[in-house]
Amino acid sequence: MGASGSSAPARLGLPAQPRPGWLGVAALGLAAVALGAVAWRGARSWRRWRRRRLQQVGTVAQLWIYPIKSCKGVPVSAAECTAMGLRSGHLRDRFWLVINKEGNMVTARQEPRLVLISLTCDGESLTLSAAYTKDLLLPIKTPTTNAVRKCRVHGLEIEGRDCGEDAAQWITSFLKTQPYRLVRFEPHMRPRNSHQVIDAFRPTDQIAYPDASPFLILSEASLADLNSRLEKKVKATNFRPNIIISGCGVYAEDSWKELLIGDVELKRVIACSRCILTTVDPDTGVMSRKEPLETLKSYRLCDPSERKKYGKSPLFGQYFVLENPGTIKVGDPVYLLAQ
Incomplete structure (x- = not known):
């Protein structure tokens, strides 16, 4: 720091000395180190105290980012949790969107074969691919x-920067139904407000192109329970979760209020009500319009007292929002924060 910078005593809130000698400077330096050590030990102690109040409820089994809404997911071993969803390198969760000529979103509800399109990142390029x-x-x-x-x-309404004619022609040619374009959300653009989609979210919760929430959590046990009731098994990707948890009970995620994964804190908001998109086979792009939705309706409808909130849609998986950012990895323990 140059001569114009503030003195160490001033920064520590101590009276300024006219010409501190080397002993004074050394003493101040040692004091600063000691204060830093105390703060560090205090933080560690606080963290240990918090962890004593935590209950491990599972382990992160899989992490998924879906760069283009309704298109194929990308499994990752680690991801940064941001307020607007998972990020891994240049890939952001549902930051790209297929639109029609009127600017309306196009999803696998209208174009089931969208689930066959992937957007991946390799070095300095993004790659659109499909079989x-x-x-x-x-x-x-x-x-x-x-x-x-x-x-x-x-x-x-939300903005998106057009990804260009080549991308538009590529998607249009693959789907072979009508002209489509690909757009990308940029950080300076105004996001959508989750509260305007579902009242349970806070006015401060924001998203780009996801339906309502930046994080969808599902457990392996819940998927296994559903598959035990089906003739034809389905995959987690039928439901497009971001975080899949192993080592917990069936539908345990329904009761989790606040989770800690590494330094990341997530707060549950509302259950995810399911629609016909779940009947699109992620491997073939064929929509059955029946399963697993019909089976879910047989045992996963909401309590009658919550019919106004969920209607007649079955519930599977839980929406969460971010309370504290950080990075999570496959294999991380998942803790339930004490209530």
Whole structure:
């Protein structure tokens, strides 16, 4: 620091000395080190105290990012938890969106074969790919000369930067139904407000293109229980969760209020009500319009007292929001915070 910088005593809130000698400077330095050590030990002690009040309820088994809404998920071994969802390198969860010429979102409800399209990142390029189709490379950063389009996701307006003619032609050619375009959400754009989609969210909870929440959690036990009732088994990717938990009881996630994974704190908001999209086979892109939705309806409907909130849709998985950011990894223990 130059001569114009504030003195160490001033920064520590002590009276300034006219010309401190080397002994004074050394003493102040030792005091600062001691204070830092006390603070560090205090933080460690506080963390240990917190952990004594925690109950491990499971382990992170899988992490999934779905870069393009309704398209194929990308499994990752670690991800940063941000207020607007998981991030791994240049991939963000549901930060890309397929739209029609009117700017309305297009999902696997209308175009089931969207689930066969993947967006991955390799080095300095993004890659659009699908079976029996030539890959398309896209720049990591969408050119700022590309148009910013007004889009609509579940009736709410949101912007997206057009990913260009090549991407539009690639998706249109693959789906072979009508002209579509690919857009990308950028951090400076105004996000959607989860509270406007579902009242249970806070006015401060924000999302790009997900339906309602930045995090969807599902347990392996719940999926196994569903599959025990089905003739044709389904995968977790039928339900597009971000975090899959192992080592817990069936539907344990229904009762979790606050979770701690590493330094990441997540708070449960509401159950995820399920629609016809769950009947799209993630491997074939074929929509059955029946299972597993019909089976879920037979045993996973809400309590009559909550019918106004959920209607007649079955519940499977839980929506969470971020309380404290950080990074989570596959294999991390999942703790339930004491109430």
